[in-house]
Amino acid sequence: MNNPLQPRPKQDGRHTPSLWPVWLVAPGALLLVGAAAFGLYHGAELLLSSEATGKKPVGVQDVIKTTVTVLTLIGAVLAALYAYRKQLLDEGTSHRADATQLTERYTKAAEQLGHEQAAVRLAGVYAMARLADDWPEQRQVCVDVLCAYLRMPYETDTTAPAFRHGEREVRLTIIRIIRDHLQDPTATNTWCEHNLDFTGATFDGGDFSRSNFSGGQVSFRRSTFSSGEIDFGLSKFSGGLVDFGGSTYSGGQVDFSHSTYSGGGVSFNGSTFSGGQVYFRGSTYSGGQVSFNVSTYSGGQVNFSHSTYSLGQVNFSHSTFSGGQVSFDGSTYSGDTVSFEYLRIQPAAAIRWGPFPAIPVNEP
Incomplete structure (x- = not known):
């Protein structure tokens, strides 16, 4: 909270003199x-x-x-x-x-983001991020622009005609900048309580590790994790809503290991795990609601091992296990924290339940 008895602090990028109110x-x-x-x-x-x-x-x-x-x-x-x-x-x-000055900076940064050369687009990314720090009143707008860039069509096949050289580096830079602004919820330039919309985005790498999702709405709905390493490890989900519903994990490695779920809601409802490796091992579920309802496990590896389920509600109901490997080994739970109602398990699925009790299964 600002002290009204102190002069207004000087903000980078502004020209307003430091005056008493x-x-x-x-x-x-x-x-x-x-x-x-x-x-x-x-x-x-x-x-x-x-x-x-x-x-x-x-x-x-x-x-x-x-x-x-x-x-x-x-x-x-x-x-x-x-x-x-x-x-x-x-x-x-x-x-x-x-x-006027901030608007001009916004216009220039937006133009750079649309440039043909990757180096100019990178400059636009840094310019937009700096503008977000300098312009609290329109910070959400600047964040929305960076998120919208990640939602744009993205070709990962290097042999495809639509492939753009340097585009992956631009996208990884945006993700890293967003991650850096989600580290400390108390920082003056934090983006923790802002909305982040990655709906339908394609990820072939990126580092979201140690992020604090403590407010606002974060959407990864219908996103595709197709290759590379995407790291959410050691993240904290303590407020707001983080939605991975309908997302597809078809390749690469997506790591949520040692994350903490203590409040708010995190949804993986309707997600498809068809390839690659997805890790939730060593995570702690101590509050809030985490839902994997109506999810499909048809390939790859999904690892929930050595996790702790103590409070809140974690729900795997109505999910289908038709292939791949899923492990809950070494996990601990208390009470009715975890729900596995109405599962569909096919013989091709390799599931290691660990300490969980008998699972009510609807045979295919």
């Missing part, structure tokens, strides 16, 4: 003028009274002095009001200059 300066100036007027008034009164003790009429010179004093005080008040108004106008002009 007007609402604090103006009343303070009026109070000082009032106190000075009160003192001068009583001083003049005592002076005139002492000179009139001998029943002599007050001299014209004394009256003139008193009048001049009063006029001077009035002038001081008017000058303070004028200064107050001038400061308001100056601040308004500065804010308009700020808005």
Whole structure:
């Protein structure tokens, strides 16, 4: 929380001078003028009274002095009001200059993101991220632009006509910048409580490790994790809603190992695990709701081993295990934390249940 008794901090990228808030300066100036007027008034009164003790009429010179004093005080008040108004106008002009400059920076960064050359697009990524830090009022807009870039069609096949050289580096840079802004929820430039929309994006790598999903809405709905290494390890899901619903894991390695789920909601409903390796091992489920309902496990490896289920609700109901390998070995749970109702398990599926009790299964 900002201290109202401190001058406004200077922000990078802005031109507004470091001024005391007007609402604090103006009343303070009026109070000082009032106190000075009160003192001068009583001083003049005592002076005139002492000179009139001998029943002599007050001299014209004394009256003139008193009048001049009063006029001077009035002038001081008017000058303070004028200064107050001038400061308001100056601040308004500065804010308009700020808005113009920030808008120009936004336009330039957006143009760079659409450039044909990957190096220019990279410059646009860094420019947009810096602008988000400098422009809290429009930070969400800048974040939305970076997320929208990841949602654009992306060709991972190097032999395809639509493949763009350097595009993968641009996308990995965006992911890394977003990750860096999700590390500390208390930082002044944090993006933890902002919405992040990756709906339908294609990921062939990226580092989201140690991210704090503590607020806002984060969507990976219908995203495709097709190759490379995508790291969510040691992340904390403590608030808001993180939605991986309908996502596809068809190759590469996606790692959620040692993550903590202590609040909010995380949904993998309707996801398809058809290839590659997906790790949830060593995770802690101590609150909130984590749902894998109606998911399909048809290939690859999905590892939930050595996890702890102590509070909250983790739900695997109505899921289908038709192939691949799924492991819950070494996990611990308490009460009704985990639900495996109405599963469909086919012989081709290799499942290691570990310590879980008998699983109610609907045979295919």
